[in-house]
Structures are given as C-alpha cells and as structure tokens.
Amino acid sequence: MRGIMGQARRKRILLGITGGIAAYKAAELVRLLVKQGFEVQVAMTEAATQFITPTTMQALSGQPVLLNQWQDEAGMTHIHSSRAADAIVIAPATADFIAKLAHGMADDLLSALCLARDCPLLVAPAMNKQMWSNPATQRNVQQLAADGIAVLGPACGSQACGEEGMGRMLEPAELADEIVASFQPKLLTGIKLLMTAGPTYEAIDAVRGITNRSSGKMGYAIAQAAREMGAQVTLVSGPVALTTPVGVERISVNSAQEMYDAVNRRAGDADIFIGVAAVADYRVAHPAEQKIKKSAAPMTLELVANPDILADIASLPNPPFCVGFAAESERLAEYAEQKRRAKKLPLLVGNLAQQAIGSDDNELILFDDNGNHPLPRADKLTLARLLMQHIAQRYKGAKL
Numbered sequence: 001m002r003g004i005m006g007q008a009r010r011k012r013i014l015l016g017i018t019g020g021i022a023a024y025k026a027a028e029l030v031r032l033l034v035k036q037g038f039e040v041q042v043a044m045t046e047a048a049t050q051f052i053t054p055t056t057m058q059a060l061s062g063q064p065v066l067l068n069q070w071q072d073e074a075g076m077t078h079i080h081s082s083r084a085a086d087a088i089v090i091a092p093a094t095a096d097f098i099a100k101l102a103h104g105m106a107d108d109l110l111s112a113l114c115l116a117r118d119c120p121l122l123v124a125p126a127m128n129k130q131m132w133s134n135p136a137t138q139r140n141v142q143q144l145a146a147d148g149i150a151v152l153g154p155a156c157g158s159q160a161c162g163e164e165g166m167g168r169m170l171e172p173a174e175l176a177d178e179i180v181a182s183f184q185p186k187l188l189t190g191i192k193l194l195m196t197a198g199p200t201y202e203a204i205d206a207v208r209g210i211t212n213r214s215s216g217k218m219g220y221a222i223a224q225a226a227r228e229m230g231a232q233v234t235l236v237s238g239p240v241a242l243t244t245p246v247g248v249e250r251i252s253v254n255s256a257q258e259m260y261d262a263v264n265r266r267a268g269d270a271d272i273f274i275g276v277a278a279v280a281d282y283r284v285a286h287p288a289e290q291k292i293k294k295s296a297a298p299m300t301l302e303l304v305a306n307p308d309i310l311a312d313i314a315s316l317p318n319p320p321f322c323v324g325f326a327a328e329s330e331r332l333a334e335y336a337e338q339k340r341r342a343k344k345l346p347l348l349v350g351n352l353a354q355q356a357i358g359s360d361d362n363e364l365i366l367f368d369d370n371g372n373h374p375l376p377r378a379d380k381l382t383l384a385r386l387l388m389q390h391i392a393q394r395y396k397g398a399k400l
C-alpha cells in the first residue's frame with residue numbers, strides 16, 4: 001500500500017464530524033485516509049448522527065465511534081482519545097463548532113477532546129455562504145488561525161441549500177492531501193523554489209505544432225511535495241491537463257522561448273531551480289501565421305535550436321541550487337552523468353523514458369558528486385517527497 005513516507009508506526013487521526021450536510025463526505029475522507037496508511041478513529045457530535053450513521057463510520061474506520069463523554073468507565077474519553085491522536089481533524093466543522101473552538105468551550109465530547117489535545121488540530125469549515133461571511137464567524141476563524149489551528153478551505157461553489165458561494169467543504173481528496181501534507185517535515189520553510197514542468201509546444205502554423213508526450217505528472221508531484229515541506233513554489237508549466245497543487249503559483253506557457261523568458265524573469269529571486277520540463281530542443285524557424293494548405297509537394301520544416309533553460313540558469317554568476325532531470329531510453333547512468341557535468345549541476349535526477357512518460361509510477365536515480373542513489377519504484381508523489389527531502393539536505397549542505 002502507498003502510505004505516507006518515513007513513519008515508524010501508523011499515524012493516528014481522530015476525525016471529528018459535526019452536524020452539517022457535508023458530513024456524508026466524511027465517509028469518503030475516512031476511506032482515503034485509511035488507504036493512505038493512517039489509523040482513523042471517528043468522533044461524532046449528536047447533530048452529526050442526524051446526517052450520517054455511526055455504523056457507517058465504524059465500518060469504514062474499523063474502530064468504535066466516540067459519541068459521548070461517558071464511554072469509558074473513568075469518564076476520561078476526552079483525555080485518552082486526544083492523547084492517542086497524532087492529529088485531530090474536524091470535517092465538516094459547522095459555524096457553531098468553530099464558535100465553540102474559538103471560545104474554548106468543552107460541553108460535549110468532541111469540543112472537550114479538542115480543548116484537551118496536545119497535537120495539531122485541522123478544521124474544514126462547511127456552511128451556508130451567509131453564515132461563513134457573517135462577521136462573527138470571520139472573527140472566530142481568525143481566532144482559530146491565531147491559536148495555531150489549521151483552517152482548510154472552505155471552497156466556493158454550489159451549496160446544499162441551493163445557493164452559490166463560499167462555504168463548501170473542500171473535497172475529501174483535497175482534505176486527505178492537506179492532512180498528509182501536515183505530516184511532512186517542514187524542511188523548506190522560507191525557501192523560494194522555481195521550477196519547470198510538462199512539455200513545450202512549438203508552433204508550425206496557426207493550428208499545428210511540435211510537442212512531446214510529457215504529462216507533467218512528475219513535475220506537478222514535485223511542486224506539491226515542495227509546497228508541503230514549506231517552500232514557496234513557482235511552477236512554470238507547459239500545456240498539461242493537470243490541476244495546480246494547492247498553494248503553488250503556476251505560470252502557464254506554451255513554447256520553450258516563453259518558458260525561458262518566464263524562468264529568467266524569476267531566477268534572480270530563487271533559492272532552488274528544478275528543470276523537470278521536457279523542453280523541445282528545436283523550434284520552427286518561421287511558423288506560419290495561418291494554417292498551411294496541403295499540397296502534393298514534399299515539405300521541409302527548418303528547425304533552430306532552443307535555448308537550454310537549465311544550463312543558462314546554472315551558469316549565472318550567482319545561480320540558485322540547480323537540479324536537472326534526464327529521461328533516457330538507454331545507458332541511463334552514463335548519459336545522466338554526462339549531462340550533469342555538461343550543465344554544471346550539483347544534482348541530476350535520471351529516469352528511463354519508457355517507464356516514466358505518462359505513467360503514475362516511476363523509478364528515479366539521483367546523480368551527484370558522491371555517485372548515484374536509486375529511489376525505489378513508487379508513485380510519483382511518494383518519489384517527489386523523497387526527492388525533495390534529498391534536495392533540501394543537499395541545498396542546506398551546499399549553503400554551509
């Protein structure tokens with residue numbers, strides 16, 4: 001199973017469900033968290049049981065559901081259960097429950113658990129847009145943030161009441177991502193990371209172009225992993241069909257030249273630069289403005305070399321810590337090491353093109369001055385997290 005990385009034992013999440021219609025989505029959240037390798041125990045307020053049954057939550061979590069203060073003989077459920085948790089997540093969190101948290105109330109099991117905790121608390125608000133924008137709720141949410149509680153969302157969109165606006169709970173997959181992210185070591189806090197991802201598109205005429213099969217998945221996973229570890233991430237992306245990871249600034253470009261310009265404008269400010277994009281080596285010398293008409297005569301396209309973005313950034317007088325990628329179809333170690341030296345990179349990540357392109361899994365080998373370090377085959381986000389941990393260490397080592 002793909003779990004969160006680097007944990008000695010399974011992390012325990014106490015998932016608190018309060019009484020809102022988004023409670024039905026908590027069932028999917030439990031399923032996703034269990035799939036990620038977390039142990040999940042659910043606690044529900046009385047109002048939550050009006051929306052979804054404890055039986056459902058017990059079946060999905062495989063643990064008894066906590067419903068009231070008096071479940072253990074000593075009446076200490078709030079202390080025992082909060083001590084056992086590595087994090088408490090409230091999803092959905094109603095306006096009423098947020099108000100209780102903001103004021104330190106403890107008049108039911110879930111609020112008592114939160115008050116008695118010595119672990120991080122994450123809260124996913126879900127309510128009608130008017131309730132969300134009410135100054136009282138806004139005051140309370142600010143108080144939670146000031147108290148060090150992570151507020152996840154809400155999102156904007158259609159609401160169960162038929163209205164449209166701010167107050168929808170984040171989707172279970174987004175919440176699961178945020179929860180996993182909260183467990184990542186914050187090795188890159190304060191670091192500005194600039195990176196490229198995806199393919200480039202070199203126009204031939206108004207409708208045709210030269211591109212490649214890069215999906216952007218590896219680059220987007222790296223952007224997400226870096227942001228989870230506290231980095232400020234700017235992602236210069238070629239055309240891909242992927243959603244931008246939460247908290248990442250994305251700059252969309254098409255051609256290698258546009259990518260080059262976007263990177264150059266920001267390179268002076270970056271601490272780390274990672275070139276993950278599959279940049280086209282050549283572009284069409286004279287792209288036609290209109291669609292070229294078909295004719296029986298043979299056709300020749302004149303191609304000219306594109307700038308090498310990574311090599312140029314790495315040879316700046318005061319370059320950021322530069323990391324490159326090499327996708328090779330054969331003799332990976334030899335070509336990767338050659339490329340690393342030619343582009344003057346402290347670190348180059350190699351992978352076999354036929355294993356990597358478009359797929360969800362990958363296998364990486366890291367090449368640096370000390371030789372090579374293979375990372376085990378895994379999904380791209382797991383590999384991205386391991387890679388970013390390695391980069392964080394190497395970056396800090398290089399600064400000493």
Ligand code: C5P
Pocket residue numbers: 196256274275276277278279280281306307308309310311323324325326327339
């Ligand atoms: O294409 P090549 O194998 O040389 O790519 C190796 C690395 O250089 C990759 O990290 C890629 O993003 C980067 N690169 C670049 N600009 C180019 C070609 C490659 O930044 N024009």
